[in-house]
């Protein structure tokens with residue numbers, strides 16, 4: 465059986481391993497639901513970007529919203545990676561993991577003044593500004609601190625990334641970026657503001673993109689703008705081409721990292737922009753296939769009668785992995801321990817009180833209660849989108865490297881979940 469997802473996922477006899485670690489053993493040791501990540505898979509993905517950009521001024525800024533675990537950030541930072549952040553909380557995480565703020569780009573449509581101050585004090589490399597109003601605010605904040613903010617404008621190239629509408633960001637109707645036809649004028653405004661220093665241009669057209677075409681179209685639109693902006697005497701040092709490269713969940717065939725980057729760089733060179741610094745902001749393609757979510761089968765509830773569905777109830781739920789419920793995303797589910805018995809078709813669902821709480825529909829699996837199942841390609845937008853719905857503590861996380869493994873996040877305990885709640889004063893309660 466070929467397993468989509470991490471190249472480091474493998475079967476030894478009946479037993480599913482990530483690198484050299486048995487997932488069932490990890491589940492026994494740390495409990496379930498459990499996220500497990502391969503350090504090698506992350507390193508290899510980052511190296512693919514870095515190698516395709518070798519010999520030119522570049523920086524890969526990991527879009528940490530995909531997976532903000534400190535150990536993941538630490539792993540990537542140590543390998544030379546910068547970060548794409550979208551909040552002050554993410555900046556704190558970068559710093560806590562030992563990341564370099566000088567390699568941070570700050571994206572997002574709704575940066576608050578407090579977040580701007582925090583990022584200016586940390587001296588982040590650049591702000592990707594997404595509106596004219598934000599540009600004004602950032603200049604004021606920088607002036608009030610006696611600083612200048614380095615900025616690049618995130619332009620919206622109006623290109624269809626060909627992905628799920630919820631994760632497409634580069635179309636006119638999306639909230640992201642500055643409209644292509646406004647960009648030259650907004651650059652002129654930026655250059656005239658006292659608190660800003662224009663350093664680059666940015667675009668990010670969406671996520672889980674599986675073709676090179678939309679990237680090349682967006683790049684051409686961005687390079688047209690670069691030429692128009694520079695014709696006005698405003699220098700742009702870097703080109704930030706965003707993230708968005710897809711991974712294989714269900715037979716998709718996205719271009720390999722090296723192949724996509726090489727095609728983009730060739731186009732940049734061909735258009736005479738090869739001297740510029742190149743940035744990418746990948747999230748999913750760095751960590752998605754590095755991770756799995758392991759759960760235990762709690763109960764089997766076979767359907768009876770025509771059309772009845774059979775439910776395989778596991779201890780992971782939509783609060784642990786939102787993607788199937790939120791986007792109807794298909795993610796492969798495999799048994800951690802293969803059984804010889806005949807397989808049956810199951811709806812793989814969690815314990816949360818919602819009919820939309822499913823991880824996989826109509827999956828063919830040979831399972832018994834007590835077995836473990838792994839949802840594959842769960843390293844990106846898995847734990848990072850987890851919630852405490854139904855007062856469920858978030859899962860534990862483990863990193864593996866070869867035959868070594870480390871717990872990198874403790875399972876949340878019930879008492880921690882209400883630790884921020886405040887009771888009303890007893891007098892109020894007594895008064896009825």
Ligand SMILES: Cc1ncc(COP(=O)(O)O)c(C=O)c1O
Pocket residue numbers: 527530548571572668670671672706707708709745746747748749844
């Ligand atoms: C500004 C920005 N950069 C980079 C990314 C990373 O996207 P992906 O995980 O699809 O590579 C995102 C999310 O789509 C984003 O919003």
Ligand SMILES: N[C@@H](CCCC[NH3+])C(=O)O
Pocket residue numbers: 631671672787844845849
């Ligand atoms: N959360 C989305 C990706 C969002 C990208 C945000 N910039 C997913 O799981 O596919």
